[in-house]
Amino acid sequence: MSEALELGSGTRKISELIVRVPLASCTLAAGASKVLESIEKALGKLGLEARVKKTGCMGLCYLDPWIELESRGLPPTIYANVKPEQAEGIIRRYVEGDLSGALAVRSEASGFKGVPTLNSLPEWRLQVRYVSRNCGFIDPESIEDYLRTGGYSGLKKALKLGREEVIEIVRKSGLRGRGGAGFPTWYKWRVAYEQRSDVKYVICNGDEGDPGAFMNRLLAESDPHRVLEGLIIAGYAIGASRGYIFVRAEKPLMADRLEVAVRQARDYGFLGEKILGTDFSFDVEVYRSAGAFVCGEETALIAAIEGRSRPRQRPPYPATSGLWGKPTVINNVETLAHVATIFQTGLDEFTKYGTERSKGTKMFCVTGSVRKTGVYEVPIGTKIRTLVYELAGGPPDGRSVKAVQVGGPSGGCIPADLLDLELDYETLQSYGAIMGSGGLVVIDNTNCMVDVAKYFITFTLAESCGKCLPCRVGVKVLGDILEKVASGTATLEDLELLRELGESIMRSSLCALGGTAPNPVLSTLRYFKNEYEEHVVMRRCPAKVCSRLVTYEIDPARCRGCGQCAKNCPVSAISGQPGKAFKIDTSRCTKCGQCLIICPFGAVVKG
Amino acid sequence: MVKVYVNNNEVEVSQDALVIDAVEKAGYEVPTLCYLKGLFNEATCRICVVKVNGKVVPSCRFPVFEGARIIVDDSELRRLRRVNLELLLATHEIKCWSCVRKGMCELLSLSKRLGVEGIPVCSECPLRGRSCLVLKGFPCLGPLTVAGCDAECPRRGSPCIGCRGYIMSEDVWVRALEEFYKDNVSLNELKSLISFFWSYLPQNLYRLVREVSNVEY
Amino acid sequence: MSIKLTSEVVRVAGESEILVSIDGERVKVEYDSLASPRSFESLVTGRKYWEVPYVVSRVCGVCSHAHFWASNLAIELALGIKVDEATSTLRDACNKLQILQNHVIHLGFLVLPDYGYSVGNDKYVSTLLKVNRVVNEALRLLGGRLTNPNVYVPGGFTEDLKQPVIKRVVNLLESVGNDLRELANIILSIELPELEDPSPEYVSLRNSPSVTVPVEGPYIIDSSKNTYTVYENYREIFVERYLDLSTSKKCLMNGEKVFHTGARARLINYLKGGSGLSSELRYLIARYEPLFKKNPFSNIYAKIIESLLIYENLLQTLSSLDTGKLSRVRPGNSFSGGFGVGVVEAPRGLLIHYYELNPEMRVIKADIITPTVMFSKHIEVSSEALIKGLLASEEGRDESLVKRFVEALVRAYDPCIPCAVHVIKMKR
């Protein structure tokens, strides 16, 4: 259900006012549709006539919902966190040239009337928006916008070259898979290219099952044609006849936008029979998967498209025999976007960034305990500290960063003292984490590492397909041991068992899910051993999160004796006279935490 | 035909052979559980893991390639197989005394071969259900002792006195003590028999025995 | 001049030490063990009656059947239950098999190397192993397991042995006949050193090693001078003394005489009342009988001759044995406590077990006297005599030669440490 609004063109042009409203899943969730309605009402009331343009999202989620106003004589200005009722005021003031309340101006070099330029804001300046250059600027559902910014020029160039030359360019670029493993893209293409088979497939992996990772969604919802162009180039390179874009059911808007893009590409002759007059014919279908984290893994993804349900042992690798037994290349959304951009802007623009081992930029979703949650595209090799502190604004006041979780459930935790590590495949690997999809969750001192490890293990356990023994039972046992640690009934040997079991699961699992599931546990165990020992030996949770190890007391100073907590305690463990301080009988208390929630004066304190 | 090296001796196998065929051809034998030749090799149990060029792979499913260096057995592989079997036993409801597959079960032969302690002596004990000593009320530690001795004592009619050590997992103990309780084996005698060889019991088992026999131990 | 000469002597089980101090004419020998006490008596107290044999059979791995049988006898007598003829015969047969196995191993691996035979390349070792394997198999068939038996418990057999099993044991034994004779020739051909036995006292159970043994009670024991009937009065006859510095005990007869027990004693006594012997064996025993009385080294000859005797005896009794339905006797529940003594001939000599049970059929007092304890004092006495003899002659000069002779003598006795050290009293 997308609320794509088809607005008719304005009746009278006064000052060619353009209003850009971002309609991506996250902005919609933040209320962009209501803002859009109030803007239309306001324009009607003010009798102004303007072109309201739908755009994707810039990736600065903490701004949602934001709008952008532009007209002749005035620079395009961005207003952040717009409430529906404020829309009218903003437009009226803007038309009169008063930009007070704006966040930033997009194009002026040194700001305009006191409003800073977007580039001066650190979260924009430090970014290299190579692949997400159009995000939040062009209308994702109009191919003309994309063509105007040089869209499909990469495809035209590629079709002029031979298939081997295309692969050669990708090899020279040093592009590596952005899905997580960092496998050299050209190598997959070369293997698939060499296979002699009449039917070959190319699949764009948009499953993105990692919780806390939404850069693929942002890219596909804001600039779908770039992804499509990359897919077509890939199809051409290996001589495929059919392509799929694999999207999860939980992201319907992404699938809709891609379908619109495919239809438009077909109308403009970039898809279908004899593309752009060459003899290469190629068609794409958007496949909506029914949602399973394991589908991020190649063979499980192929199984999903074939209507089956489980990964299978590799080899044979998909490049030799994948979808329905035919050679198949599977690339991540971001990788294909990079391919398209490389062909559009040339090699040296790409190789300018990144380290010598892995070139180019990577989009990171910085979430968790940071002021400016968002998607930031930075060259590979940037330090984690710059990403967390300078770009994402560091933790909110009163909190301090304890660790950074990189790579989602298959990644690991990097402690605060290692924040100067560079974000690239090999360095992260050697410190027990993986680049993964690029999800980067900042954990602060109010979170407990055992609880974080337990969360990831329960997530992977729920997602485990149950086919191979180490993952099905091993991860469950890891979860049980962590449960014992969190409830203070574990022993020190259990910690040793955790480490040993984790390593053996990683070594003997069938697919990458089991192969990386113990990473969070092993990395938290490696860097935060003292927290584990505190849970086991002292039976105390330093961050006061693990409910079984937390004791609830009532702070007599703040307790007014209102009796709310006593009424709501399921085991009636709280007693006292009205007006005087109440007391909790810790022997009866089951630590359910209801009293803490109910207490109007915040008198209940976690000990 | 493809040339592969199994533990450094060369073997010639057909192009589309699997690692397990090459290993068998070289005269070695890999423990397998879920592998049925020609019928099922989905590599789910991971007991048949070997190392090919240093990478741990399931031999029942991994295709051979020219010059593959296969290592059939080393300390890490043994550890992996043992951990996997222990995981499997953790999910298996071990009630060998009343199990229909008594003695002929693959788990028993594998655990003996890999040295995993989880299957009790009852799995090898020939006394069919009727003549089982526990059923007759005799204290016999078969359900709690690690298999491997081919149930020498029960085989000759005398109770198992646990000379091979006890099984560590708590659920086996709970089920065994329930069985003892059901056949009203005198728990005092059982307790003194337990203290025969196993004077030290870990805390949880120690508490378990005392709970069931509610006698100061 | 006092020469301190210590040498560790390899035992069948455990290590022991001989301290020889020679001071001019006076020679003093102390024979001690190094193993730590294992206090089987205190292990057993408090246990249920049927658990005791399992514990006690683990006193010594080589003569576990002897201990198992002795404790069975003692407990049955304490409980007042009687087993049928076939059961006690089979139990004795197991014990005899173990005695046979014991002698063969001891002679083959510990004694012969002293007399110039090297274990490495001699042909006899293969026959030795063959005999051993066959006897093991027989033991396993009869006794359930070759080391710690688990089949014949107080009251009878847990498994009713059928006739074919006995037939199989007999065939097994027959297949080893001439190997045993071959071994006997080798051993009888070695030349023993001269030694005059300083105190030629000896003791053994009446008409052992025959297979039938009196079951109901007082045991007749022949010593060199007189015969004793032993039951609860065994403590006056065999007095054990503790040594302050060693963990083993020493036992004296009637409190003062030093004596020895074992194969030598059994054969001398057997001649007195023994019956049913093939002429060849009777001739052999008669020929060496004076040597048995005089020279402690002759224990070696005695062992091999006894093996032949047992072999013949076993064949006779087993082939004529009809197992039928071995009866299993359960103790009645109206039991008001009591005590029992089990006396048996273990491979190294007389073995006594004593148990006292309370009405709940749990052991409240236990006592075990083992053969090694009995003749360890005799070892000291005879080795002193040996050294005096050596010092007088010219070999005495070379200390290592003396040492080798003493070790050879101790090995001829074949003391076994687990038996010697099991009996320290623990004050609870």
Added chain:
Amino acid sequence: MYYEQSRTYLRTPQSGAVLDPRRYLSVVDRVICKYGADRSKLINMLQEIQREFQHLPRQALEMLSVKLGISLSEIINVATFYHQFRLEPVGVYVIQVCFGTTCYLKGSSEIYESMRKVLGLRERENTARDGTITIEKARCFGCCSLAPVIMVTSSDGSERYVHGRLNVSEGKRVVLDYRSKALMKLKGLKNE
């Protein structure tokens, strides 16, 4: 033949009304006509059926297995593997609490538990007994700046709301107010 066999479990717990088996048959036939009896389109068919009934009724799956010639266990295998498919009927509104990393760290599990307590859901139950609200754990919606976030969708798919930056008491308020909306919808009143 088919009706008799499926008569036994026609009654659906939610509204207790006896659903006419023909309705399942028509949907299953429509889906097969659209995708053809092609085994590899199984997931698309199941998605279509779920769009129709908001869950995968057992009878529909059986009809599908009979018509496609695949064993029922294969279909159940696929249906239980993917998170989108639900095997039990759902309430009028489905509240999905996001259990993404950031949402979890900001307390979405407490919100989830308190919501279940407000509706009095027992251990295995996800749908309130009066058939109004179903509470489910969702993986990640991808709007982590609004953490902790919940998404409320009406079972006929017409409405979809997102509530961000919740705390426990606000979560309870949201549940109760959607419950009243659902009750009014169930009773057929037009809520203004």
